[in-house]
Amino acid sequence: MRTAFFVVLHKELKEAMRDRRALVLLLLFVVMYPAILWSVLHNLIDKAGKTERESVELVVIGGAQVPTLVTRLTQRNVTVNQRGDMSDSAITDLLKERTQVAVVKVSDQFSDNYKEMRPAKIELWYDSAAEQQNKLRRIEAILRGYNESIAGARLLAHGVSPATLAPIQIEQFDTATSSSRSAGFAGALLGMFFATAFFFCMNTAMDSTAGERERRSLELLMAQPVHPFDLLAGKWMAAALVSVLGLTLELLVAHFILKWMPLEELGMSWRLSLPSMLMVIAVSIPLCLFAAAFEIALAMNAKSFKEAQTMMSFAILLPMLPVLVVPMLDLNTATWMYAVPVLANKTLLLEVAKGQAIGLVPFVLTAGVPLLGTAVAICFATWRIKSERYVLGV
Structure with missing residues (x-):
């Protein structure tokens, strides 16, 4: 150079x-x-450090008809706030406050449909724009588990194994x-x-x-x-x-x-x-x-x-x-x-x-x-x- x-x-x-x-x-x-x-x-x-035991605020309307579900929610560290009947607009206004993760509304005909083994309706109201998606997924998982437990109990009552609903067992292995x-x-x-x-x-x-x-x-x-x-x-x-x-x-x-x-x-x-x-x-x-x-x-x-x-x-x-x-x-x-x-x-x-x-x-x-x-x-x-x-x- x-x-x-x-x-x-x-x-x-x-x-x-x-x-x-x-x-x-x-x-x-x-x-x-x-x-x-x-x-x-x-x-x-x-966010990952927040354990599953983190408290979740949930409103349940008509909870007297589903005491087992209320108990299951409480055991999963979900704070259940039971309320009387609310209109659709009132539920929407409540969710806008972002104090509750979701609202579970049990149909008035739930008990009758449940006893007659007809599909009993449970409504899940939530605000997808709220930054509480992880908590909402916990609520959805509890509801799915509740649904599956009822289905399994009914099959056993008729002498059918619940495993009939899952003929294939898939196991996943991540090698990464x-x-x-x-x-x-x-x-x-x-x-x-x-x-x-x-x-x-x-x-x-x-x-x-x-x-x-x-x-x-x-x-x-x-x-x-x-x-x-x-x-x-x-x-x-x-x-x-x-x-x-x-x-x-x-x-x-x-x-x-x-x-x-x-x-x-x-x-x-x-x-x-x-x-x-x-x-x-x-x-x-x-x-x-x-x-x-x-x-x-x-x-x-x-x-x-x-x-x-x-x-x-x-x-x-x-x-x-x-x-x-x-x-x-x-x-x-x-x-x-x-x-x-x-x-x-x-x-x-x-x-x-x-x-x-x-x-x-x-x-x-x-x-x-x-x-x-x-x-x-x-x-x-x-x-x-x-x-x-x-x-x-x-």
Whole structure:
């Protein structure tokens, strides 16, 4: 490397560290996504930590006709509030208060239909918009159990085994490990972490190209005895180093959050070791190099910093689209996914976290494709910066 390259690199890094916008953006994404990850996991663990013994408030209308059901509800830690007859509008207003999980209304003809062995109606009123779905499922499970117990008792009374209603017994065995389950869940959350490689270096890339062009300081640099490639490479490497730093810190923070969180309460675990995470980060460095080169090549076509911001806000959506679209399609992991930047890094992290042997090809494609894109972007930017029309903005 030529001395001019290091001079330009030192200059750009110093300016990047002085730029408050770049530092704020770096700090924002280093903290924001891990904070979102922690918040989501903490909320899920908090809900999972609530035991089945949590009290449930339930209104029962006509409970005198179903004393066995009331007893069963009470035994399952359901607080039963028995009331007299209520109109449909009164039940709706009660549920709007969100103090009761549901209302069980026993039909007036329940006792007669029950004795005559005709279908006896029990109405379950609930508000599906209320955030009490787990409690509602407990109520539904108790009602189903009550229904099945009556059916079994009637069959026994007629000398028929209740097993007649279940001629086939299905047993399910889940061979997935806790680490593979957590990999799928965490992989979906960590996928967007790699897209931030484009955000970390965005401000530095725009300021060192479109910003300097707008301030006319680029003309002074070009007037120096510096080869255009050295000038461009210094700017590119400065932006890339900022991106590498941000992505490394972000992934490490997320890794330690997953290690620290009690994922066992969700039936998951994060067993990815620190060396494995560092390996994933090392394979992601080419993505940072590509992000910086891509944004510099794009920002060079803008005549002002604001124009570069407008162009970049649309351009950086491109690497994010595969990460958003592919999970919606519910596709199995395929080799071609490792050839798509950002999606490749997410897929690689997902497979490594599962503890599966994935071979050498995914690593080569994940690192090689961004390096190829980097070479194309740098060649274009070098050719562009040699043009006097570009430098002078004519």
